Amino acid sequence: MSRRLPVGWHAVVVVTALTRPLAIPLPACAQESVPTAAEYRQRTERLVELWRQAEAAAQRAESVLIAQTAFDSTRVGPFIYVTRGPASPKEREGMRLVQARLEAVLGSNAAGLPTFTMFLERRGVEGPRPVQLSTQIRVAGYLDSEPAEVIADRVISEVATPVHQLVDQALRDWVGLFPLGPMPEWAWQQVYVDLVTSRATVTRLCFVGSIEACRRALVLERVEAPATAWYDSTGRRWAVGTMSSWDIPRPLRHLQTTCTADGSDASCLELLRALDQRYVPRPLQNPASLLHVSLRLGGAGAFERLMSDPTAPLATRLAAAAGMPADSLIVAWRDTVLAHRPAAQTITRRSGWAAFAWILVLVVVATRSTRWRLG
Amino acid sequence: MFGQILYTQWKWSRATLAIATVIVFALPVLAVQPVGRALGPWQAMEILQDVSSWSGWFALSAMMLGLLAATVAWSSDHKGRHVYALSLPLPRWHYVLLRYGAGLVLLAAPLAALWIGSLLATASVTLPAGLRTYPNALALRFALAALIAYSTFFAITAATTRTAGYVLGILAGLFALQLLLVASGLGVNILEGLFGYLTTWPGPFEVFTGRWMLIDV
Numbered sequence: 329m330s331r332r333l334p335v336g337w338h339a340v341v342v343v344t345a346l347t348r349p350l351a352i353p354l355p356a357c358a359q360e361s362v363p364t365a366a367e368y369r370q371r372t373e374r375l376v377e378l379w380r381q382a383e384a385a386a387q388r389a390e391s392v393l394i395a396q397t398a399f400d401s402t403r404v405g406p407f408i409y410v411t412r413g414p415a416s417p418k419e420r421e422g423m424r425l426v427q428a429r430l431e432a433v434l435g436s437n438a439a440g441l442p443t444f445t446m447f448l449e450r451r452g453v454e455g456p457r458p459v460q461l462s463t464q465i466r467v468a469g470y471l472d473s474e475p476a477e478v479i480a481d482r483v484i485s486e487v488a489t490p491v492h493q494l495v496d497q498a499l500r501d502w503v504g505l506f507p508l509g510p511m512p513e514w515a516w517q518q519v520y521v522d523l524v525t526s527r528a529t530v531t532r533l534c535f536v537g538s539i540e541a542c543r544r545a546l547v548l549e550r551v552e553a554p555a556t557a558w559y560d561s562t563g564r565r566w567a568v569g570t571m572s573s574w575d576i577p578r579p580l581r582h583l584q585t586t587c588t589a590d591g592s593d594a595s596c597l598e599l600l601r602a603l604d605q606r607y608v609p610r611p612l613q614n615p616a617s618l619l620h621v622s623l624r625l626g627g628a629g630a631f632e633r634l635m636s637d638p639t640a641p642l643a644t645r646l647a648a649a650a651g652m653p654a655d656s657l658i659v660a661w662r663d664t665v666l667a668h669r670p671a672a673q674t675i676t677r678r679s680g681w682a683a684f685a686w687i688l689v690l691v692v693v694a695t696r697s698t699r700w701r702l703g
Numbered sequence: 704m705f706g707q708i709l710y711t712q713w714k715w716s717r718a719t720l721a722i723a724t725v726i727v728f729a730l731p732v733l734a735v736q737p738v739g740r741a742l743g744p745w746q747a748m749e750i751l752q753d754v755s756s757w758s759g760w761f762a763l764s765a766m767m768l769g770l771l772a773a774t775v776a777w778s779s780d781h782k783g784r785h786v787y788a789l790s791l792p793l794p795r796w797h798y799v800l801l802r803y804g805a806g807l808v809l810l811a812a813p814l815a816a817l818w819i820g821s822l823l824a825t826a827s828v829t830l831p832a833g834l835r836t837y838p839n840a841l842a843l844r845f846a847l848a849a850l851i852a853y854s855t856f857f858a859i860t861a862a863t864t865r866t867a868g869y870v871l872g873i874l875a876g877l878f879a880l881q882l883l884l885v886a887s888g889l890g891v892n893i894l895e896g897l898f899g900y901l902t903t904w905p906g907p908f909e910v911f912t913g914r915w916m917l918i919d920v
Contacts, residue, residue: 520920523833524834525748525920527748532833536832672916674844674916683848683850683909683910686907687851690858693858694799694803694854694861696796
């Protein structure tokens with residue numbers, strides 16, 4: 329039997345604590361005169377101290393409440409999972425999947441992850457949450473109808489950012505958020521569409537089969553002049569058009585107009601060369617797909633090999649992780665992307681059958697509708 | 704009997720059907736025009752955006768074609784106050800099916816025109832690598848959408864004027880109720896929910912929604 333946590337009671341404590349200094353009577357002279365900076369500082373320090381006391385008191389109070397509630401905790405790998413009552417078989421399966429995915433990607437490094445406390449919450453079921461005051465606990469919510477895989481997805485997404493901090497800066501800059509777990513089908517399809525429709529010449533050349541172009545599209549090496557290395561004149565105009573004028577220093581803003589409105593490639597080039605590389609749109613939006621392929625192909629120990637030499641070029645590191653030459657890895661990546669061509673925007677079989685069924689229903693309705701009458 | 708009904712329906716509708724047939728034939732041809740223009744070999748995204756911008760026209764044409772075929776099927780009966788139908792030695796459902804069937808046969812011409820137009824249009828363009836044409840899928844979707852529209856309007860117009868009035872009255876009532884709900888600030892949107900049910904699977908009008916792509920990845 330679980331007790332319901334009184335929502336917001338701790339907020340009262342905190343608000344009371346915050347307003348308390350205002351109720352402290354000041355000396356008569358202080359009431360009449362404007363407080364000095366030192367007095368303001370003193371009051372602020374007092375407020376901060378009271379805030380800490382209130383938070384500590386609220387946490388103690390909540391600990392008591394949580395202790396009285398039938399929470400259960402299960403440790404799997406680096407995570408402690410908190411559930412209301414004993415964890416269900418589905419929740420346990422979710423925990424197992426999380427660990428399996430982390431180990432598949434991180435190998436033995438999964439054991440070295442920081443410990444997180446994760447509250448698995450069934451959405452739509454009333455009950456206390458052990459997270460209302462303690463920000464150290466993360467919440468992974470799921471619906472009863474959702475399978476264990478969804479629970480695992482939620483937990484993984486909760487820990488993605490802290491895990492991301494474990495990898496080196498060069499890899500972080502390149503990959504964006506470090507992938508934990510498999511890439512969903514829609515994301516692969518998006519890479520395919522990107523490959524086909526990109527404005528970057530290198531990406532489209534990659535699609536038609538140039539591995540060298542793929543290497544450049546994936547930005548595996550630092551490029552000195554991305555404006556010419558990635559784009560042709562049409563692509564440059566598009567790239568400049570996508571830029572926010574806030575990112576462009578005021579003296580250069582006229583170049584954006586002459587590039588996009590007048591079509592001056594010289595202006596496009598001048599602007600793109602003047603700006604920091606990070607403002608030039610990448611030829612491919614999701615280079616992490618290559619990392620996925622690399623870790624998948626590399627199997628056990630792939631993450632360790634990837635991290636073994638953070639100073640090496642990215643292509644070398646990814647090839648080491650995959651256990652094959654860089655070009656072979658890129659070929660494997662391209663084949664994987666091409667295998668995920670999305671279905672065209674046509675009707676699906678079930679839509680066709682539904683339409684057919686509705687046609688039959690409407691015909692029946694027509695034959696059964698109101699009788700005609702004379703007059 | 705079916706031949707007679709088909710013949711009369713053909714006589715009433717041949718001019719408008721001919722115009723509709725030309726329009727739907729032209730639609731795919733017009734949709735691929737930007738592809739034939741001076742687009743560079745890498746401008747796949749522009750091609751997709753241009754082709755996608757014609758989606759609404761395909762959906763609207765299918766709807767209008769269905770409406771046209773349904774109203775033509777019943778216009779003479781409504782004018783004659785159904786005396787002809789009532790004078791025939793046929794049960795009502797049989798007569799309705801004859802009218803429906805005649806309308807279906809007449810719809811075949813514009814549907815075939817769209818299919819042929821799509822095949823010709825896609826055969827006439829050279830696409831960048833990675834893009835493909837879908838003339839058959841588009842024609843099938845157009846046919847299903849036109850048949851849904853035809854069946855819907857046919858069912859409404861097959862009834863008496865009073866019934867059609869009731870249908871319109873219910874729709875107007877829903878709009879009025881929605882306006883009241885908005886004015887009262889309750890934040891309830893019944894029309895949005897209704898629209899959602901009708902246009903998402905397995906709703907009858909799902910086939911109209913989404914992009915109608917003659918060219919896609």
